[in-house]
Amino acid sequence: MRHKTSVLIVNSRERESKVRQVPTHIIMNWRKYAMLTTSLVAALFLVAGFLIYQNTSRFYREKLERANYIRSRIDGRVEGNISLKQGIILGDKAFVEGNMESDYIILFGHIRGNVKSKEIVLKSTGTVQGDIVTDALEIEMGSRYNGNLKISRIEEVEGGDYEPKPVEIVPLDKNVGE
Numbered sequence: 001m002r003h004k005t006s007v008l009i010v011n012s013r014e015r016e017s018k019v020r021q022v023p024t025h026i027i028m029n030w031r032k033y034a035m036l037t038t039s040l041v042a043a044l045f046l047v048a049g050f051l052i053y054q055n056t057s058r059f060y061r062e063k064l065e066r067a068n069y070i071r072s073r074i075d076g077r078v079e080g081n082i083s084l085k086q087g088i089i090l091g092d093k094a095f096v097e098g099n100m101e102s103d104y105i106i107l108f109g110h111i112r113g114n115v116k117s118k119e120i121v122l123k124s125t126g127t128v129q130g131d132i133v134t135d136a137l138e139i140e141m142g143s144r145y146n147g148n149l150k151i152s153r154i155e156e157v158e159g160g161d162y163e164p165k166p167v168e169i170v171p172l173d174k175n176v177g178e
Helices: 024-028 030-069
Strands: 004-011 016-023 072-074 077-079 088-090 095-097 100-107 110-112 115-122 127-129 132-139 144-146 149-151
Touching (some): 004 024, 016 024, 024 030
Parallel strands (some): 072 088, 077 095, 088 100, 095 110, 100 115, 110 127, 115 132, 127 144
16 A cells, blocks of 8 residues: 655645645655656657658758759850750849740749740749740749740549539529529
8 A cells, every 4th residue: 555645735826725645655756757757748849849850851852852953053144945854943143035944943033935844933033924834833922924824734633524504693682493
């Protein structure tokens, strides 16, 4: 049988006190229990931090893989068409007058011409005056774009054989079917 010790708990605001029976071993080993509780809380924070790190590092790893794929950066003025398979970064001081085609394009600069790519990222400093054809487009706030946009590879929804049905518009003060 475990021994219990009486503990007087005083609440100074309500001017009330209570007596509670607490196992003696808790009173004798309170430091050990405090350390155990602190260790459990720290372990929970470590697990949460690790999970957050894994998710964000996966996101950045994908971005870095794309960045390693890109082999060309343009920081000057180009007059003419550019076609590179391995990706293009158009620097913020770059200006291209011509069409651009690549698998992956990041636009910090300006282009007057059509852009065709699997993935395009239009950064806040970038401008496009021309048509864009892409599978995926990311546009940051502040960027400018003037032209037509075609997103290709849009999958049709399963069971896409939808037939339009007539719709009856009824004023609020009448019942349907009158």
